[in-house]
Amino acid sequence: MRVLRHKDIPSRLTWLLPALLLAATVPVHPAKALLRNPLPPQQNAAQSTSPLPQFQAAPSLPPPPAGYDFPHAQTLTYEADWRLLPAGTVTMHLEAAGPLQHVTITAATLGSISLLYRVNDRFESVFDRTTGCSQSLSKVTEEGRRRVNTDIRFDYLQHKQLLSEKNLVRGNAKQASGPLPACATDILSAIFYIASQPLNPGESFNFQLADALRVVNVALKSEARESIKVPAGLFNTIRVQPTADAGVTRNRGQIWLWYSDDPRHIPVQIKARLFWGTLTFRLTSIENK
DSSP states (O other): OOOOOOOOOHHHHHHHHHHHHHHHTOOOSSHHHHHHHHHOOOTTTTOOOOOOOOOOOOOOOOOOOOOOOOEEEEEEEEEETTTEEEEEEEEEEEEEEETTEEEEEEEEOOHHHHHHHOEEEHHHHEEETTTTEEEEEEEEEEEEEEEEEEEEETTTTTTEEEEEETTTTTTTTEEEEEEEEOOOOEEEHHHHHTTTOOOEEETTEEEEEEEETTTEEEEEEEEEEEEEEEOOOEEEEEEEEEEEEEEHTTTTOOOEEEEEETOOOOOEEEEEEETEEEEEEEEEEEEEO
8 A cells, every 4th residue: 555645745736737648657756757767877968879769659749730829928827736725826827939939837835735845846848839849848846855957958850858957955967868759749838739739529639748758659538528617717618638558557547637618728727636636726817928
């Protein structure tokens, strides 16, 4: 029987949102995921001569439909609760910069959860507005005493994910690389990449998700239309569920997203049901700035 430690709970609260499409594919704690599937040996990616692992063929990333326009400037704020207890706040900011789209997500614990284990994380990603292909991903992690800065660059010419990571507490650093297909989204950009696609109940599509120097094949199914009420108001939505390869998701949990049933496809609610409880993010405000 697994025992959940207090510090595991808030760590999952903020890590789960940007990793929402992987929430069903990882163990209870990210560190344990690395122990089970360690990263490639530390190396200077430019000097490495060892071949990268061959990544399995999968459907290419369907580009955003012609005419779809990502928000030029938009801020979405969410409240998070765990087992009906207030757990934290999450802010997502989107901003266009020429042909690129920038996504910034901040997450912080609140109240008693913060007293148990303080979390203040910041994630940033950049993707191509036309193709949906991710360009970079960075994470500034402050969880308890942990302070880690991580940068990942997606090099499509070399078909590599290039990682650079610094542990500010221990003072050490590492570099590593992993495989990359011709086009992939990342754990942050995926939230808004999904919004760019037609979401018709009963239909599904597949795409490639790059994270932690691996490539995951994700199936996204549009399940049903629902009317839901969140602090930001009453919304007509489309409920979707992402799942990864069946062999990976076993016994890991389930996750759903509710997008507004209009051309904007605003992410209104996100819910993850895992063995330690249900975590829910509800939209509290929308600002076009």
